[in-house]
Amino acid sequence: MTALLSIRGVSKIYQRGIVANDDVSLELEAGQIYGLLGPNGAGKTTLVSQILGLAQPTSGSIHVEGVDVTRKSVVARKACSYQPQTNAPIEGLTPREAIELVGRIRGATRVDVRRRAEELMDTLQIVEWADKQIPLSGGVGRLTSFCMAAVAPGRICVLDEPTNDVDPLRRKLLWKQVRFLADAGSAVLLVTHNVLEAERSVNRLGIMSGGRLVVQGTPESLMARFGVISLDDVYARVVGPGGVSSKEMAG
Amino acid sequence: MTEALRTYGLLFKWECLRLRSTLALIIVIQVVLAIGVVYGLSFLLPDISGSSALYLATGAPTLSLLILGITVVPQEVARSKDTGRDQYLRALPLPALSMLAASVTFWLLANLPGTALSLWVAKLRFDITLDIDPLVAAVIVLVALTAASVGYALAQSIPPQATQQISSFISIGILLFSPINFPLSRLPQTLQTIHEVLPITYMADLVRWSLTGRATHDPTLSFGVVGLWCLAGLLISYRVATKRR
Numbered sequence: 001m002t003a004l005l006s007i008r009g010v011s012k013i014y015q016r017g018i019v020a021n022d023d024v025s026l027e028l029e030a031g032q033i034y035g036l037l038g039p040n041g042a043g044k045t046t047l048v049s050q051i052l053g054l055a056q057p058t059s060g061s062i063h064v065e066g067v068d069v070t071r072k073s074v075v076a077r078k079a080c081s082y083q084p085q086t087n088a089p090i091e092g093l094t095p096r097e098a099i100e101l102v103g104r105i106r107g108a109t110r111v112d113v114r115r116r117a118e119e120l121m122d123t124l125q126i127v128e129w130a131d132k133q134i135p136l137s138g139g140v141g142r143l144t145s146f147c148m149a150a151v152a153p154g155r156i157c158v159l160d161e162p163t164n165d166v167d168p169l170r171r172k173l174l175w176k177q178v179r180f181l182a183d184a185g186s187a188v189l190l191v192t193h194n195v196l197e198a199e200r201s202v203n204r205l206g207i208m209s210g211g212r213l214v215v216q217g218t219p220e221s222l223m224a225r226f227g228v229i230s231l232d233d234v235y236a237r238v239v240g241p242g243g244v245s246s247k248e249m250a251g
Numbered sequence: 252m253t254e255a256l257r258t259y260g261l262l263f264k265w266e267c268l269r270l271r272s273t274l275a276l277i278i279v280i281q282v283v284l285a286i287g288v289v290y291g292l293s294f295l296l297p298d299i300s301g302s303s304a305l306y307l308a309t310g311a312p313t314l315s316l317l318i319l320g321i322t323v324v325p326q327e328v329a330r331s332k333d334t335g336r337d338q339y340l341r342a343l344p345l346p347a348l349s350m351l352a353a354s355v356t357f358w359l360l361a362n363l364p365g366t367a368l369s370l371w372v373a374k375l376r377f378d379i380t381l382d383i384d385p386l387v388a389a390v391i392v393l394v395a396l397t398a399a400s401v402g403y404a405l406a407q408s409i410p411p412q413a414t415q416q417i418s419s420f421i422s423i424g425i426l427l428f429s430p431i432n433f434p435l436s437r438l439p440q441t442l443q444t445i446h447e448v449l450p451i452t453y454m455a456d457l458v459r460w461s462l463t464g465r466a467t468h469d470p471t472l473s474f475g476v477v478g479l480w481c482l483a484g485l486l487i488s489y490r491v492a493t494k495r496r
Binding site for chain 2: 049052053054055056073074077078080082084086088089091092093097101102104105106107133
């Protein structure tokens with residue numbers, strides 16, 4: 001199967017020699033959920049910005065549906081729908097207005113956007129806030145941001161910490177919707193700190209540290225590789241004190 | 252092109268919805284400011300002659316359009332960068348300058364009632380005769396877009412924290428040292444030379460010509476100079492709007 005997203009040898013070195021990411025390669029196919037884990041400052045957000053065409057790698061290539069988006073960022077913006085790490089800025093708008101506007105900007109018809117927005121808000125149980133302009137709670141804001149990414153999903157959905165601040169009940173509903181996006185044919189790149197939830201939800205995952213993608217594979221293969229029974233332990237073995245990443249970096 | 256217009260329309264709707272709760276206040280402030288410039292400055296210059304009154308009356312709309320471009324638009328950009336809205340919209344499939352176009356449209360429309368009222372007040376206060384040219388709308392859009400494209404490029408190029416100080420500094424410079432409310436000949440020679448290159452005197456002249464039929468420069472020259480500045484502003488804005496980190 002051809003990868004929808006293909007990242008090869010991507011590095012970003014800012015002025016003064018700060019390395020944001022270093023020789024990162026990964027592939028993501030339609031129907032897959034790829035979890036990108038790693039501590040703060042690991043380079044995950046930089047990688048997301050590069051995929052969306054907002055940041056230019058110093059070297060390497062990023063192909064979205066076969067097109068190098070380091071040269072044609074417009075392709076990335078059309079192909080990728082995105083939930084940012086912080087809540088989408090919708091000051092002054094109601095959740096319904098924000099979701100419908102983004103859906104229309106992403107090219108969906110008015111009828112489709114209305115139907116899908118209603119469906120998403122209903123499924124995630126946020127209908128009671130749909131037409132309220134008041135400042136939203138963190139969780140409702142987060143769910144609204146997710147709906148904005150899912151209302152007219154791209155071939156690639158980039159979700160940065162989608163479950164932060166969301167209550168346990170709606171968290172389950174949200175994971176179902178993430179799976180629904182993948183089953184409908186999108187490739188989902190999920191950036192998260194939540195290792196346990198990732199374990200249950202992703203097809204593949206990669207752990208970043210110090211700008212490098214240190215390990216990647218299926219959850220089962222990684223647990224087998226490190227001889228542990230949970231992803232928490234894999235994560236600790238990779239990024240914890242004396243872990244794989246520090247040894248690599250020391251070496 | 253159709254797609255660009257469609258997304259521009261949606262962004263304009265976003266602007267209107269986003270600012271609807273403060274729209275009435277914005278219009279009131281614009282009206283008070285525009286009238287204040289005409290009426291307030293007449294206290295500063297009590298024995299005002301016909302020519303000075305003409306400059307004052309037609310300078311008020313120019314000043315208001317310049318402040319829109321150099322102060323309001325940059326501060327909106329700075330706020331948008333602070334809240335993450337700028338970054339979010341950059342990740343959507345939108346033409347590079349659609350955010351600028353939607354913002355200018357909104358603020359220009361919010362500005363119009365004040366501009367119209369200030370002219371009416373000037374007419375009553377100074378007995379000015381207006382002779383409005385059919386090109387007045389084109390002139391207003393050109394002047395607003397030129398100022399806004401310069402303000403947008405500036406705000407996209409500097410940290411948000413510095414935007415308010417720099418845009419206020421430029422506004423004061425425009426208010427005090429630009430031949431908008433008075434003729435170019437009143438400025439020292441150095442400033443006159445600088446203003447031969449800057450678009451401000453040509454903007455004021457174009458607005459004066461479109462409202463009263465009276466102008467210092469040939470309107471074709473003024474259109475040419477302001478048009479070139481507008482093009483340069485838009486090109487730089489495009490460059491900064493599409494620049495990747």
